[in-house]
Amino acid sequence: MSGQQLPGWLGQPTHRAWLDEHCRDLLAFGQLFPAEGGGAAWLDEVGEPDPSHGVQTWITARMAHVYSLGHLLGVPGAGALADEALAGLWDAEDGADGEAPLRDSVNGGWFSKVDSGGTPAEGKACYDHAFVILASSTATAAGRPGAAALFDEALSVYEQRFWDEAAGMPVDTWDTAFTTLDDYRGINGAMHSVEACLAASDVLADVYDDDDDERAALWRARALGILAKVADWSSANSWRVPEHFDSSWSVQLEYNADKKADPFKPYGATIGHGLEWSRLLLHGDATARAAGEVPPADFVGAAKALFAQAVADGWHVDGRPGFVYTTDWSGKPVVRDRMHWVPAEATAAAAALAIATGAPTYAAQYALWWDHIADVVLDHEEGSWHHQLDERNLPSGTVWPGKADLYHAVGATLVPRLPLAPSQATAVRQGLLRG
Template identity: 35%
Template structure:
């Protein structure tokens, strides 16, 4: 187990939420706060991902037995998600809306809808009325509208549900896996776990065979690797070329959770979605690969080439946060298997990562989007509106640290 006391991690979780509350709450929905001043941005656009991440954040606070305002804030966000982002016919969610709920971007985002599922899953875990009904409906929406012939999440669609490009993305599928894991945690229903396991196996085992175990980001609609995708946009916010250490540690966390939850199911050595050595071995491999290829001592490079040469050396706060959560989840698994040497190693890295968090927080206590290397100016960069990161990654990291040391098994 992680040496930091469980209540210290819970304290970090609730302190991160307290910086957001109540200033992030608008009359309707949530506002992005600036990491320097703590003031809301003057841009009033509301992004679906940010709305859902904020709901998930505050619902996690309620699950961790936080103050009553955690539940109030989650319910406040759910009202906006249902009334503003959701289409009038209930068949999908608008990607960007105005403060009064008017649609500004009607894209049916695969990435965004994964976070809709996550928001309702976390709200279900917090026992919010009606959340489980919406969780079921969103699962059915994903099945009907986004699931492709390979059982994976397809790409972004227009309002009439025609695909906007012949593309498949690792990132949207990774967050769908996260959402299905959260749905399983909230309900104990194995259909959600099965979805998570299928996506995880496809991305981290089957497709990774072609890249020597590394995780590529971009694919054609037939799930062939598209190695030239966005090669002229190395700093693309969501779809950069190259390998992302941050996504390797994020996947390591999710595979550690799959290993944890497979203990309570019928999954065994002959299960088609359990890799050789189990999820734990693959999770640890991904984690160590990310540290070897991407860790600089102060953060993780954004992207690198196959053999570790950096493409973009910007260090994003979300990647550091995911490494914190991954090291905690893996340490819990290592302890479960009596692998004490690995427990010590992961604890040491967990503390090293935690020691870096102050350098990513602004004066207002909110996290910057990224840090530039010293030879690039060493600047700290705040997110551009409409932002999608209301400190969701730090909240998720501290939540994982807390529950990995506290009570890692979901309620059945």
């Protein structure tokens, strides 16, 4: 909708001002995250570090990402906080020769976590490494010390260990030494790989002195290829995203039927992922067209279909407002608890569809879900968002105790104010934020 007024709240400067204020409130809530020795602690209900969760790579990378965005947004102190998170992933002074608690200096890559005693967990995951790419690309765009070297290292590790060129998809999980690859393949790591690849492509083209267009095109192509495959798999599955696969990328619909509420690999269709893939397809479409390319599939049509199915299956389906966490493959709710990241992604996807199409229906849904967030998801007493609600919309902590990080909530304040391409850090760096 370039040059046109966006519908509903999306076109109102007063709403954009509210989003800006809320983003800054979120960054203020999370400012106690720095862990001793570097990295980000898991935050509890009041924003205090909870050492029982150790220091985790995905939380650390997410906080490095959002506080680097905060620095780009001109929030005083955000850059220094981003550096505290980055110190868990990389030694800004000594680089590859330095020590960072989450980095495996022997085998390469990043541990998923270190416990309170500094002992690393076993294994290496695509999910974590995708977030390291995202964090380092955002920090590079923000000019943080050591970020460019971390970015180069993150791209190299991902390319060598997680990218399967023959499949055009990422593998999921290695052992710590990168000697044994698990047969499992998953959509969650692939989804965040898309975000990471798009962000990396934009930073390579925009920030690097030599405007590394060839490498930028390579990472862009990887993201677009993943998106095309997921659109195809979802189309064949009634627009419910298949989550789990084997090593040959054959769908495993009954995976984790005995662990239905798993926080990373739940059984069935994950409503929030249908919404998140919808938005990513729109970013992919806009990115391809901005580069003068034709997307490899009808990304906009797929985004509309995924969004419509996720909303039909997930929103207000059990007598109360809110999005259920998961459904079976017929659309029947399985886990009825509400996770905060799902309405965050719902508002972001609705905003992206309104930006892409100009349709007022999406803007109306956007406003409806922000009203829902303000009603029961925002914690008006302690700050940030309740990360989990039960089916009665009361705070719960069975899957996500505390308020671990700010990634989804901050994203929900930025997507409505940014173009669909380039990605967030590059767009903010280029002055494309609306309002």
